[in-house]
Amino acid sequence: xxxxxxxxxxxxxxxxxxxxxxxxxxxxxxxxxxxxxxxxxxxxxxxxxxxxxxxxxxxxxxxxxxxxxxxxxxxxxxxxxxxxxxxxxxxxxxxxxxxxxxxxxxxxxxxxxxxxxxxxxxxxxxxxxxxxxxxxxxxxxxxxxxxxxxxxxxxxxxxxxxxxxxxxxxxxxxxxxxxxxxxxxxxxxxxxxxxxxxxxxxxxxxxxxxxxxxxxxxxxxxxxxxxxxxxxxxxxxxxxxxxxxxxxxxxxxxxxxxxxxxxxxxxxxxxxxxxxxxxxxxxxxxxxxxxxxxxxxxxx
Amino acid sequence: xxxxxxxxxxxxxxxxxxxxxxxxxxxxxxxxxxxxxxxxxxxxxxxxxxxxxxxxxxxxxxxxxxxxxxxxxxxxxxxxxxxxxxxxxxxxxxxxxxxxxxxxxxxxxxxxxxxxxxxxxxxxxxxxxxxxxxxxxxxxxxxxxxxxxxxxxxxxxxxxxxxxxxxxxxxxxxxxxxxxxxxxxxxxxxxxxxxxxxxxxxxxxxxxxxxxxxxxxxxxxxxxxxxxxxxxxxxxxxxxxxxxxxxxxxxxxxxxxxxxxxxxxxxxxxxxxxxxxxxxxxxxxxxxxxxxxxx
Numbered sequence: 001x002x003x004x005x006x007x008x009x010x011x012x013x014x015x016x017x018x019x020x021x022x023x024x025x026x027x028x029x030x031x032x033x034x035x036x037x038x039x040x041x042x043x044x045x046x047x048x049x050x051x052x053x054x055x056x057x058x059x060x061x062x063x064x065x066x067x068x069x070x071x072x073x074x075x076x077x078x079x080x081x082x083x084x085x086x087x088x089x090x091x092x093x094x095x096x097x098x099x100x101x102x103x104x105x106x107x108x109x110x111x112x113x114x115x116x117x118x119x120x121x122x123x124x125x126x127x128x129x130x131x132x133x134x135x136x137x138x139x140x141x142x143x144x145x146x147x148x149x150x151x152x153x154x155x156x157x158x159x160x161x162x163x164x165x166x167x168x169x170x171x172x173x174x175x176x177x178x179x180x181x182x183x184x185x186x187x188x189x190x191x192x193x194x195x196x197x198x199x200x201x202x203x204x205x206x207x208x209x210x211x212x213x214x215x216x217x218x219x220x221x222x223x224x225x226x227x228x229x230x231x232x233x234x235x236x237x238x239x240x241x242x243x244x245x246x247x248x249x250x251x252x253x254x255x256x257x258x259x260x261x262x263x264x265x266x267x268x269x270x271x272x273x274x275x276x277x278x279x280x281x282x283x284x285x286x287x288x289x290x291x292x293x294x295x296x297x298x299x300x
Numbered sequence: 301x302x303x304x305x306x307x308x309x310x311x312x313x314x315x316x317x318x319x320x321x322x323x324x325x326x327x328x329x330x331x332x333x334x335x336x337x338x339x340x341x342x343x344x345x346x347x348x349x350x351x352x353x354x355x356x357x358x359x360x361x362x363x364x365x366x367x368x369x370x371x372x373x374x375x376x377x378x379x380x381x382x383x384x385x386x387x388x389x390x391x392x393x394x395x396x397x398x399x400x401x402x403x404x405x406x407x408x409x410x411x412x413x414x415x416x417x418x419x420x421x422x423x424x425x426x427x428x429x430x431x432x433x434x435x436x437x438x439x440x441x442x443x444x445x446x447x448x449x450x451x452x453x454x455x456x457x458x459x460x461x462x463x464x465x466x467x468x469x470x471x472x473x474x475x476x477x478x479x480x481x482x483x484x485x486x487x488x489x490x491x492x493x494x495x496x497x498x499x500x501x502x503x504x505x506x507x508x509x510x511x512x513x514x515x516x517x518x519x520x521x522x523x524x525x526x527x528x529x530x531x532x533x534x535x536x537x538x539x540x541x542x543x544x545x546x547x548x549x550x551x552x553x554x555x556x557x558x559x560x561x562x563x564x565x566x567x568x569x570x571x572x573x574x575x576x577x578x579x580x581x582x583x584x585x586x587x588x589x590x591x592x593x594x595x
């Protein structure tokens with residue numbers, strides 16, 4: 001195939017040439033988010049994979065203004081950028097979004113995020129959740145699901161990987177009574193774009209989380225990123241919903257629910273769960289999915 | 301002291317190869333060191349690993365700039381970086397390739413051994429794990445390290461049948477070099493094309509003479525378009541124009557923004573496509589097949 005005559009990258013907000021691993025879920029998430037926000041945004045990113053693979057000087061894939069700040073203060077810096085835009089009278093024209101990973105959001109940046117929420121800044125915070133610290137070589141975060149083997153939650157001896165439940169950060173965001181919280185997945189681009197558009201239509205703090213598989217950290221073939229993201233949703237492990245002011249608005253129903261083993265067995269990080277003695281842990285993880293299905297009424 | 305530089309791609313095992321080589325040397329009572337060099341790049345990007353072997357303790361701690369041996373685990377790498385940079389005049393090159401390369405943009409003349417390591421690995425493992433065959437071949441060429449020590453190093457790292465398979469692949473690489481018709485081919489120097497993976501950016505770091513100190517940097521948008529990541533690819537997506545109806549599903553899922561729809565046809569930009577294969581999996585019509593880059 002010849003290259004198209006028109007330069008397809010002329011106005012692209014997230015250009016190729018970035019250095020994410022092949023099959024990177026976060027890259028898909030970022031492009032889809034920017035397609036929904038349009039070009040009139042300033043993006044702030046904390047430290048993480050996204051920062052590392054988009055910033056080897058002087059190469060940048062960003063087609064919108066982008067700031068890299070510390071792990072812990074992306075939400076605080078975004079608050080400042082938004083306040084500056086307001087004071088310059090350009091907050092109607094230019095909006096502020098944060099795109100960060102689960103390490104910078106669930107763990108290290110949580111205090112600043114809470115502050116941004118409760119001060120009511122007009123910022124959309126997007127967390128691409130790949131469920132561990134991938135940039136530094138797969139260490140567990142508070143977004144790491146039950147049973148996951150990581151470098152710091154290994155499955156050796158009696159240990160069966162992460163043995164604490166995943167932190168429910170969307171619920172923490174909802175508890176701030178902010179006007180919009182949504183969960184999304186790279187497997188459902190139209191749903192993700194709609195949620196980001198919905199968020200951008202609202203003034204005030206918003207939180208959108210995008211479940212983003214990581215081939216390296218999860219241990220699967222790079223081609224299967226979208227399939228795994230879809231399985232996570234269709235097993236009930238990743239509920240997709242929207243909420244406003246602490247109340248559930250709508251959920252994405254699961255057409256045909258699959259057992260969690262369909263999702264787990266395809267990833268190296270869960271292989272230890274399939275050793276005979278560990279059958280009980282699969283039951284624990286299935287009950288997490290069942291709990292999600294009940295809580296969000298994902299079926300029917 | 302002999303110095304070895306191993307060129308590979310992230311995830312391919314160049315770092316492991318260097319480590320095992322030194323472990324093999326330890327077992328023979330020699331001294332050595334192994335360490336890698338890579339940047340913020342990810343799986344698939346070019347990486348280097350360095351090895352020094354000696355009969356006495358190795359005190360120096362810098363990268364290998366003047367290698368006696370260059371081991372190239374991926375034959376597409378010479379198109380991207382100058383793998384022969386600094387090779388000693390009597391230096392030898394080993395490359396994973398079925399036949400000796402005829403035209404490569406290299407900076408020096410060099411005797412080159414082509415080792416069919418991918419073919420050996422596919423036979424032994426069913427996967428392109430090229431390390432053992434390359435190290436076995438190196439053992440046959442250098443006499444600095446024995447095949448047995450290398451096989452033992454693999455066996456210790458991968459106990460059981462995987463270790464045995466590694467040992468077998470090492471033996472096959474070793475045997476290949478000892479075949480009477482296998483001789484190094486002298487590949488002549490040709491002008492090196494500064495291509496993928498070579499920063500065209502300022503060589504000097506911030507604060508160097510003539511380069512102002514910054515605490516914040518502003519670069520033009522989309523400068524990454526000057527960094528073609530297509531060289532990371534192992535397999536390329538091929539779109540069947542008769543089947544593709546231009547629905548755009550693949551475009552929505554491409555992590556590298558390397559697909560566009562032009563006149564109801566998906567077009568892949570091989571300049572950037574890293575060959576992850578997501579497009580092939582998500583295509584509802586099966587219009588995209590993944591073809592091996594090895595051809």
